[in-house]
Amino acid sequence: MTSCPVTGTDAAADEVIVLDPLVRDLAGEGARLRAAGPLAPVELPGGVRVWAVTHHAAARKLLTDSRLVKNIDHWAAHQRGEIPQTWPLIGLADPGPSMLTFDGPEHRRLRTLTAQALTPRRVAAMRPRIEEITRELLDDLSAKADSEGRVDLKAGFAYPLPMAVIGDLLGIDTTQIPRLRTLYDGFFSSVTPPEEVQGIIAELGSLFSAVLAQKKESPGDDLTSALLAAAEEGDSLSDEEVLATVQVLITAGHETTISLIVSAVRALLTHPGQLALVRSGEVSWEAAIEETLRWDAPTTHVLIRFATEDIDVGGTVMKQGDAVIIAYGAIGRDERQHGPDAGRFDVTRTPPTRHLSFGHGPHVCPGAPLSRLEALVALPALFDRFPELSLAVPPEELRNKPAITQNELYELPVRLH
Numbered sequence: 001m002t003s004c005p006v007t008g009t010d011a012a013a014d015e016v017i018v019l020d021p022l023v024r025d026l027a028g029e030g031a032r033l034r035a036a037g038p039l040a041p042v043e044l045p046g047g048v049r050v051w052a053v054t055h056h057a058a059a060r061k062l063l064t065d066s067r068l069v070k071n072i073d074h075w076a077a078h079q080r081g082e083i084p085q086t087w088p089l090i091g092l093a094d095p096g097p098s099m100l101t102f103d104g105p106e107h108r109r110l111r112t113l114t115a116q117a118l119t120p121r122r123v124a125a126m127r128p129r130i131e132e133i134t135r136e137l138l139d140d141l142s143a144k145a146d147s148e149g150r151v152d153l154k155a156g157f158a159y160p161l162p163m164a165v166i167g168d169l170l171g172i173d174t175t176q177i178p179r180l181r182t183l184y185d186g187f188f189s190s191v192t193p194p195e196e197v198q199g200i201i202a203e204l205g206s207l208f209s210a211v212l213a214q215k216k217e218s219p220g221d222d223l224t225s226a227l228l229a230a231a232e233e234g235d236s237l238s239d240e241e242v243l244a245t246v247q248v249l250i251t252a253g254h255e256t257t258i259s260l261i262v263s264a265v266r267a268l269l270t271h272p273g274q275l276a277l278v279r280s281g282e283v284s285w286e287a288a289i290e291e292t293l294r295w296d297a298p299t300t301h302v303l304i305r306f307a308t309e310d311i312d313v314g315g316t317v318m319k320q321g322d323a324v325i326i327a328y329g330a331i332g333r334d335e336r337q338h339g340p341d342a343g344r345f346d347v348t349r350t351p352p353t354r355h356l357s358f359g360h361g362p363h364v365c366p367g368a369p370l371s372r373l374e375a376l377v378a379l380p381a382l383f384d385r386f387p388e389l390s391l392a393v394p395p396e397e398l399r400n401k402p403a404i405t406q407n408e409l410y411e412l413p414v415r416l417h
Helices: 026-035 056-062 104-117 120-125 127-144 153-158 160-170 174-188 194-217 223-232 239-269 272-279 285-295 368-385
Strands: 039-044 048-053 150-152 302-307 311-313 316-318 323-326 413-415
Touching: 039 323, 048 056, 056 311, 056 323, 120 127, 120 368, 127 153, 127 160, 127 368, 150 153, 153 160, 153 239, 153 368, 160 174, 160 223, 160 239, 160 368, 174 194, 174 239, 194 223, 194 239, 223 239, 239 272, 239 285, 239 368, 272 285, 285 368
Parallel strands: 048 323
Antiparallel strands: 039 048, 150 413, 302 323, 311 316
16 A cells, blocks of 8 residues: 655656646546546646545545545645645636535535536426527527638637527526636636636636626526525525636636537547448447547546545555646546547447546536536437538647646637538
């Protein structure tokens, strides 16, 4: 059994995998993480060292382990003052009092209110609106293309669709969406200067505080108004908790779906045989979506959980007070779970793909059904409208944005015809 100290201690430099803030080789980095064992020491931007869970079985077990909690007060390095408020990722490690930062009864209290707005029945009822937005965006896509039919599919379709849907859900004014996108680009970027990150966090807080004030004045048929009403009716929900919950929902509600749609289109266009199986009906769109989620997970690393006592993971000990991230990008291609061909995109995978890309256990993403529905509407509609859709650049020219947590391309140039 080994114990490799991380997070402000003296782990040997050659033992630690430094996560590339520019995300230049995501697949290669995932392979190195898996090879390092189920629990690998990694270094985040800013020189912060934590553990990364890199194997499917270990992640599934740890995601339900009550000894790992979300409360940053249990992070020894943070308590020692080694993690400054200017750390670029502090907003992800400590996003405020929401269902992301609580465990046990407090987590269930906050999650229940959100889950009530995202029941399968309510999500299914959103389908007509998602179909309407999809049609409108596809109608506009041709007009945005250049003389050779080229257009950025991310900017023209994959981004505005989930932003419009989550905006409808939360009652966000559509005029605020462009600014939100700019702010979130900076928030998730691994290269945004620390002083700018603090400004972004402050502006997001001000923006959503204004939304809450407007909803208090004029409630609507939206989730933000429902959360505020629940607080007034005695559900012990503070304004601060409502604010943090709305921020979490809009962050998770659009970023994941953007990446899912972009990754699915890229995977299918670079695997034409797989696309043919789906378009012919031999393989379902649901199967293609689940294989995309496994093979090219929208979230590469989820920050951050903290050990309340020593935890042995495959012979390596995570010490009390250590921090750990879940490396979903690496886990999705774990050969121990998905077989020796785990690195291959295969929509016919049998048995059907089982993955952890939306999490597992009490913190599983409550918006997963909505994200799946958006992709299930968007993808067949896109390929039906543009059956000759193709990449406008070689696949190797596509570049990831510099974000440790998100698997997101700068753009997805395609030819529509």
